[in-house]
Amino acid sequence: MMANAITYQKFCKLVKTEVKAMTKTFKTLTFKHPLLFKLVKQLLIVLAVIAVYAWALQGLQVDLKLLKDSWPYIVDFITRLWPPDLSILDIAIVRLIETIQMSIWGTTIGAILSLPLAVVSARNLAPRWLQFCANFLQNVVRSIPSIVLGLLFVAATGLGAPAGTLALGIYTIGYLAKFYQEAIESVDPRSIESLQVCGASWLQIAQYGILPQVLPLGLGYTLYMFEYNIRAASVLGVVGAGGIGFELVNYIKGFEYNKATTMMLVLLVVVTAIDALSSKLRQRLEASYRFTHKNK
Amino acid sequence: MTIECEKITTPYSNNLNRPILNNISCKIEQGEFVSLLGLNGAGKSTLLRSIVGLVPLEKGVIKVNGIAQNQKQKHRPDIAMLFQGGGLIRQLSAIENVLCGRLGSLSAWQTLWGFPKRDRRLALELLDRLGLKEHAYQKTAYLSGGQQQRVAIARALIQNPRILLADEPITGLDILAAKQVMETLAELHAQQGMTIVVVLHDLALAAAYAQRAIVLEAGRIIYDGKCHNLPEILQAG
Ligand SMILES: Nc1ncnc2c1ncn2[C@@H]1O[C@H](COP(=O)(O)OP(=O)(O)OP(=O)(O)O)[C@@H](O)[C@H]1O
Numbered sequence: 001m002m003a004n005a006i007t008y009q010k011f012c013k014l015v016k017t018e019v020k021a022m023t024k025t026f027k028t029l030t031f032k033h034p035l036l037f038k039l040v041k042q043l044l045i046v047l048a049v050i051a052v053y054a055w056a057l058q059g060l061q062v063d064l065k066l067l068k069d070s071w072p073y074i075v076d077f078i079t080r081l082w083p084p085d086l087s088i089l090d091i092a093i094v095r096l097i098e099t100i101q102m103s104i105w106g107t108t109i110g111a112i113l114s115l116p117l118a119v120v121s122a123r124n125l126a127p128r129w130l131q132f133c134a135n136f137l138q139n140v141v142r143s144i145p146s147i148v149l150g151l152l153f154v155a156a157t158g159l160g161a162p163a164g165t166l167a168l169g170i171y172t173i174g175y176l177a178k179f180y181q182e183a184i185e186s187v188d189p190r191s192i193e194s195l196q197v198c199g200a201s202w203l204q205i206a207q208y209g210i211l212p213q214v215l216p217l218g219l220g221y222t223l224y225m226f227e228y229n230i231r232a233a234s235v236l237g238v239v240g241a242g243g244i245g246f247e248l249v250n251y252i253k254g255f256e257y258n259k260a261t262t263m264m265l266v267l268l269v270v271v272t273a274i275d276a277l278s279s280k281l282r283q284r285l286e287a288s289y290r291f292t293h294k295n296k
Numbered sequence: 297m298t299i300e301c302e303k304i305t306t307p308y309s310n311n312l313n314r315p316i317l318n319n320i321s322c323k324i325e326q327g328e329f330v331s332l333l334g335l336n337g338a339g340k341s342t343l344l345r346s347i348v349g350l351v352p353l354e355k356g357v358i359k360v361n362g363i364a365q366n367q368k369q370k371h372r373p374d375i376a377m378l379f380q381g382g383g384l385i386r387q388l389s390a391i392e393n394v395l396c397g398r399l400g401s402l403s404a405w406q407t408l409w410g411f412p413k414r415d416r417r418l419a420l421e422l423l424d425r426l427g428l429k430e431h432a433y434q435k436t437a438y439l440s441g442g443q444q445q446r447v448a449i450a451r452a453l454i455q456n457p458r459i460l461l462a463d464e465p466i467t468g469l470d471i472l473a474a475k476q477v478m479e480t481l482a483e484l485h486a487q488q489g490m491t492i493v494v495v496l497h498d499l500a501l502a503a504a505y506a507q508r509a510i511v512l513e514a515g516r517i518i519y520d521g522k523c524h525n526l527p528e529i530l531q532a533g
């Protein structure tokens with residue numbers, strides 16, 4: 001045992017001296033040829049990236065022949081979507097309005113719940129242990145797929161829009177809490193310190209120091225989430241949690257592709273319109289944000 | 297009210313290969329006007345920040361009025377600080393920034409729906425005194441650098457401090473604005489007997505306003521004494 005220990009120590013020493021010598025030669029080499037060192041480093045990075053992609057591709061098990069054979073089916077599916085059947089336009093619009101209503105409430109519920117969670121997750125506000133717990137909670141919420149949330153709330157409140165709205169609310173937390181957290185962490189630390197020195201309490205710092213600084217950015221994120229939730233709501237319909245997706249899936253299941261097309265077109269129009277509107281609004285918010293941060 | 301720094305040393309900094317502050321001892325009496333000088337990176341800001349508890353200390357203690365301070369406690373009621381660059385909240389209006397100086401004396405419940413009327417009146421008076429009355433309700437981001445500096449001064453004054461630590465209050469200001477700020481500090485010193493410690497980069501201004509100069513170099517005090525013939529002292533050092 002003793003002898004073993006000594007040999008082990010000797011071994012360690014040997015390794016250490018060896019490593020030291022190696023790093024030394026490496027250092028002198030790179031010091032003498034900085035360009036060569038840079039080249040080798042870049043080459044290694046490129047190789048690593050290629051390796052990652054190759055690894056990911058073999059996981060997919062792409063069958064080129066199958067891909068080729070399935071091509072006609074895809075074409076067939078797409079051609080049968082056309083032309084849209086406009087006779088169900090009224091149903092589509094009713095469903096769409098429901099989807100927007102779900103998104104409004106879902107986003108709002110999510111935003112309200114995200115705010116405190118973001119505050120206790122932020123590096124510059126919360127104690128370390130609270131930060132850890134809150135971030136873990138965020139990860140848990142984020143790793144539940146929206147479909148699962150939809151199923152969960154359908155089981156709880158039955159089929160329909162309320163289930164979808166609640167599911168969206170929870171789903172929103174996963175993203176908005178992180179966005180808000182990052183906005184909070186990017187505030188000017190000196191302005192927070194100055195409030196600490198004034199003797200402000202934790203709550204006062206949040207209200208007077210952090211909130212005004214994160215509000216423009218936070219509103220922009222919330223707007224983006226609202227837009228995103230309209231799309232997410234159409235997926236939730238698949239499990240019967242209200243919104244446009246319910247009808248959409250029913251039409252596809254019943255081979256009424258032309259009606260499904262109408263649904264998708266209406267969705268496209270609305271998503272485009274809301275995107276245009278909200279990106280305008282976000283631009284204005286960001287402009288005010290940038291102005292107030294420019295002289296830092 | 298005195299400030300005593302006894303052999304204060306900050307934790308070792310790996311970037312600098314030395315502590316940022318290295319065994320600093322000095323005593324500042326009530327009513328002194330001290331200028332703190334030194335090159336960029338000498339540790340002037342760090343010294344002021346350590347006096348208000350924003351920097352942990354490895355060794356040494358800071359005493360205010362003979363009482364050793366706990367560096368975890370960041371609020372020292374009689375000391376106000378002007379931060380390098382102001383440390384204001386740019387999205388709030390000037391008057392709201394000034395009112396933030398009152399947060400230490402009010403509970404979170406009292407400020408949840410805004411500040412008491414008495415405080416608002418006081419803030420307005422201070423802004424008026426500093427020539428900012430018509431800008432009181434403007435967003436701080438829209439004020440000029442000199443105006444922002446004066447808002448920061450008003451925020452310090454509303455705390456009714458006996459000691460004012462000012463970190464480069466006139467850097468970036470034009471000659472007129474700089475003179476205005478220095479005059480304000482001199483007035484506070486003369487009329488209220490306020491202790492002023494101010495970081496400056498201008499030896500002539502230091503000589504004109506301060507009685508005492510402390511010169512830092514690489515985290516150590518290399519000169520502590522009268523303000524005249526500063527250029528020669530710095531040349532020698
Ligand atoms: N939070 C920090 N972490 C690590 N190093 C820091 C930190 N703050 C300051 N330093 C280092 O400490 C040294 C002194 O900084 P300090 O800000 O006190 O200098 P200064 O004398 O105020 O300079 P200036 O005239 O530029 O304001 C600098 O070299 C800086 O890099």
Ligand SMILES: [Mg+2]
Nearest residue numbers: 340341380463
């Ligand atoms: Mg400084």
